[in-house]
Amino acid sequence: MSGVEINIKQLDKSFGTLQVLHNIDFHVKSGEFVAIVGKSGCGKSTLLRTLAGLENITAGEITFNDRVVKGVQETTRMMFQDARLLPWKDVITNVKVGTPNRDKAEEALNNVGLSDKRNDWPAVLSGGQKQRVSLARALAGDPELILFDEPLGALDALTRIEMQELIEKLWTNQRFTSILVTHDVSEAVILADRVVLIEDGGIALDVKIDLPRPRKKDMKFTEYENMILEKIMHK
Amino acid sequence: MLKGTNNTFVNHILPWLVPAIFIGIWQVLGQVGFISQNFLPTPLSVVEGAIRLGESGELFDYIFVSTGRALLGFLIGGIIGFVFGLINGTFFIFEKLFDTSIQMIRTIPHLALIPLVIIWYGIGEEAKIFLVALGVAFPIYLNTFHGIKNVDKGLLEMGKVYRLKPFQLFTNIMLPGALPSILVGVRYALGIMWMSLIVAETIGSDSGIGYMATSAREFVQMDIVILSIVLYALLGKLSDFLATLLERRWLQWHPNFFKNKKQSKQKLKGEHRSVGSRN
Numbered sequence: 001m002s003g004v005e006i007n008i009k010q011l012d013k014s015f016g017t018l019q020v021l022h023n024i025d026f027h028v029k030s031g032e033f034v035a036i037v038g039k040s041g042c043g044k045s046t047l048l049r050t051l052a053g054l055e056n057i058t059a060g061e062i063t064f065n066d067r068v069v070k071g072v073q074e075t076t077r078m079m080f081q082d083a084r085l086l087p088w089k090d091v092i093t094n095v096k097v098g099t100p101n102r103d104k105a106e107e108a109l110n111n112v113g114l115s116d117k118r119n120d121w122p123a124v125l126s127g128g129q130k131q132r133v134s135l136a137r138a139l140a141g142d143p144e145l146i147l148f149d150e151p152l153g154a155l156d157a158l159t160r161i162e163m164q165e166l167i168e169k170l171w172t173n174q175r176f177t178s179i180l181v182t183h184d185v186s187e188a189v190i191l192a193d194r195v196v197l198i199e200d201g202g203i204a205l206d207v208k209i210d211l212p213r214p215r216k217k218d219m220k221f222t223e224y225e226n227m228i229l230e231k232i233m234h235k
Numbered sequence: 236m237l238k239g240t241n242n243t244f245v246n247h248i249l250p251w252l253v254p255a256i257f258i259g260i261w262q263v264l265g266q267v268g269f270i271s272q273n274f275l276p277t278p279l280s281v282v283e284g285a286i287r288l289g290e291s292g293e294l295f296d297y298i299f300v301s302t303g304r305a306l307l308g309f310l311i312g313g314i315i316g317f318v319f320g321l322i323n324g325t326f327f328i329f330e331k332l333f334d335t336s337i338q339m340i341r342t343i344p345h346l347a348l349i350p351l352v353i354i355w356y357g358i359g360e361e362a363k364i365f366l367v368a369l370g371v372a373f374p375i376y377l378n379t380f381h382g383i384k385n386v387d388k389g390l391l392e393m394g395k396v397y398r399l400k401p402f403q404l405f406t407n408i409m410l411p412g413a414l415p416s417i418l419v420g421v422r423y424a425l426g427i428m429w430m431s432l433i434v435a436e437t438i439g440s441d442s443g444i445g446y447m448a449t450s451a452r453e454f455v456q457m458d459i460v461i462l463s464i465v466l467y468a469l470l471g472k473l474s475d476f477l478a479t480l481l482e483r484r485w486l487q488w489h490p491n492f493f494k495n496k497k498q499s500k501q502k503l504k505g506e507h508r509s510v511g512s513r514n
Contacts, residue, residue, distance in 0.1 A: 052396055072398055084393040088411040088488040097397050097407075121488045137397075 003031035003177030004064045004075060004144040006051070011060035013046055020046045022201040024060070031175040035188035038198040039232065044181045047198065048147050051179065052078050064145070077138035079151040083130035085122040091133055092118040098140035108140035109133070111170060128159035132166070139170060148180040152187065164190055168214065185232070189224050190215050197231055205231050276458045281465065284458035293447075298466065301432060301443040304360065305470075308367025309428045316372035316424075317417070320379025325409070330380075337376060345369040346434055358439035363432060370431040371424040378420025382413030415489065418482050425474045433467055 006028040013021040020043045028034050038044045049055045051062065053072035061068055064075075077098065085094045091114065095105040109115050112132040122130060131151055138146055148167075152160045168191060171178055182188050188195045189209055197205035209224055258278050264270045265277030272280070288294035319337065323330040345366060356362040386409050394404045436445020444463045451459035486492050 054392065054395065072396055074398060076396070078393075078396045080389065080393065082389060084387075084389050086390065086407065086411070088414075088486075089407075090488075097394075097399070121493075123488065123490050124493075141397075 002144065003029075003175055005030045005066075006145070006177065006179075007063045007066070008051075009061050009063075011047075011050065011062065012058045013043070013050055013055065014058045020201055021050075024201075024203060026196070026203065028177055028179065030065075031177055033171060033178040033180070033191060033193045035180045035182060035192035035195045036198060037182060037185055037188050037195060037228065037232065038204075040183070042198045043201045044198045045149060048078075048149055048179060048181045051145075052076060052147050073145075075141075075144040076147065077141060077143040077145070078147040078149065079131070079134055079138055081150045081153050083122070083127075083134040085130055085133055085137075087122050090119050090121060091125070094122065094133055095136045095140050098137040099142075101140075104142070105136075105140050108136040111139065112136045112166060126159075128155050128163060131155065131163060135163075135167070135170070139174070142174075143176050145177045145179070148178065148182075150182055153182070153184075160187070165214070167191065172213070185225055185228050186217075189221060189228070195224075195228055197228065199232075273455075273457065276461060280458045281461045284456070284462050288447075288459065288462070297442065297444050297447045298470075301436065301445070302470065304363050304436075304443065305367060305428050305432050305474075308364040308432070309371050309424065311364065312368030312371030313375050313421070313424065315368070316375030316377075316420075317379050319372075320376045320417075321383060324380045324383025324413070325405075334380075337373075341373045341377075345431065349434070349438060352435075353439055358441065362439065363435040363443075366435045367428050367431045370427040374423040374427060375417070375420045378416045378423070379413060382416030382420075383409055385416070386412035414485055418478065418485070421481070422475060422478045425478055426471065429467055429471045429474070 006026075008024055008026040011021060011024040011026075012019065024047065036044045036047065046055060050057050053070070053076070056070075063069065064073065085091075086097070089097075092105060092109060095109050096102070098108070099105055106115070106118075109118060112135050114129060114132055114136065117125065117129065117133075122133065125133065134151070152163050155163060164187060167178075178191075180188065180191060185195075189211075192209055194206065194208050196203055196207075199205075205228065207224070207228065211220055211224070215221060261270075261275075262278050265272065265275065265280075270277075276284075285294060319333060323333050323337075348366070348369070352362045352365055356365065390408050390412065391404065394408050399407060432443075433445055436443045437449055438445075440446040440449075444466050448460050448463035451457075451463070483492050
């Protein structure tokens with residue numbers, strides 16, 4: 001199993017007369033972790049949803065490993081801001097939505113540290129636990145690409161740090177390609193190999209984060225963070 | 236103050252206190268002659284009447300016949316309402332095609348059709364089953380339709396990303412998502428079911444509880460008239476109780492029904508945590 005290589009060429013996306021994404025050219029290496037940041041309504045979520053196959057593109061093309069793709073791909077998984085667990089299935093059955101293989105589901109649940117909750121209903125879990133189950137569900141099917149649509153946005157600060165560490169650990173072990181949409185620049189710099197800024201439907205900044213992992217919030221970290229923030233805020 | 240409790244007295248005895256006192260006062264007032272036996276027989280004489288009819292076997296025949304009609308009508312009407320609710324809720328084109336017509340028919344009080352139904356079917360079985368089915372179909376239709384319509388769009392999108400097939404989407408997301416609403420429809424429809432049957436049996440019938448009441452009226456057997464009213468109340472309560480059992484079984488995942496799940500899971504694991512400890 002390895003991450004998928006993504007190429008986006010001259011992608012346009014419009015909703016009616018409203019152009020959301022314009023002429024996007026974008027390349028993601030196999031196993032790379034890319035964060036997409038930008039203000040609300042800049043089109044970053046739309047870009048993620050076109051990669052997921054949930055939105056059709058208006059023009060251009062998307063290739064995974066040099067193969068043109070359309071629609072939802074079997075090796076792509078997505079995590080949403082809300083966990084989207086099935087409330088009427090217990091935890092392990094929710095994880096099994098991601099794979100028909102029983103052992104893989106148990107293993108994935110174990111990897112997120114929630115094996116002891118396997119028989120519980122989602123309604124009794126905390127917000128962070130729900131997202132961990134959702135992560136296990138995404139991982140269970142050995143994905144080549146995971147799309148994160150602000151999955152940590154609704155969590156409290158401490159839970160968020162735990163989740164960031166967990167995602168980084170699992171990504172380091174399994175090397176699926178990751179694309180994270182977030183409005184938290186600090187989170188982007190903590191997790192990503194590259195941070196991409198989307199502005200007015202186009203790529204305004206594409207910066208490689210050249211810091212060792214796991215990342216510490218030192219001088220260099222702050223420099224990256226400030227540089228990206230300044231670019232977003234047009235200072 | 237309004238919290239639930241595990242107290243047996245509060246849960247199982249308190250709800251029956253008001254009916255018990257009511258019946259007690261009724262018995263006393265009848266016995267001392269405050270209420271004339273010809274106006275309203277005492278509860279005890281109603282029970283005697285029930286025993287009399289029970290010994291001859293008539294009572295059970297009537298209950299059996301009425302219940303059979305109720306269930307058959309419910310089944311037919313329920314299936315029709317459910318199927319239409321399902322396809323109209325799922326496919327936009329069917330909603331456009333059928334929903335307006337169904338809403339128009341729904342506004343007609345179904346009991347207004349009795350004269351027509353008697354002309355069509357006389358006092359045969361069809362008339363009663365038709366009325367019950369007609370009355371039951373609409374609440375089931377409406378609640379199934381709205382249940383399907385209101386299934387969480389986020390879950391459906393998740394199902395799409397995980398490439399669930401249409402049938403899996405239906406069984407794993409749409410149906411369970413709509414189930415709480417469907418069960419509300421079922422409980423409501425059970426009430427309509429008995430009401431329709433009572434009216435239909437009272438107006439024209441040669442068997443069943445309604446027939447028992449009308450023929451008792453002709454012979455001024457007040458105890459039997461009261462008995463038939465009580466029977467309808469008991470059967471209505473019984474069917475509602477069965478519906479709540481279904482709710483508890485099928486909606487275990489719902490926070491409203493949690494106590495149940497914890498108990499069953501504990502039995503499964505063989506753990507001996509006390510049930511009340513987490514409440």
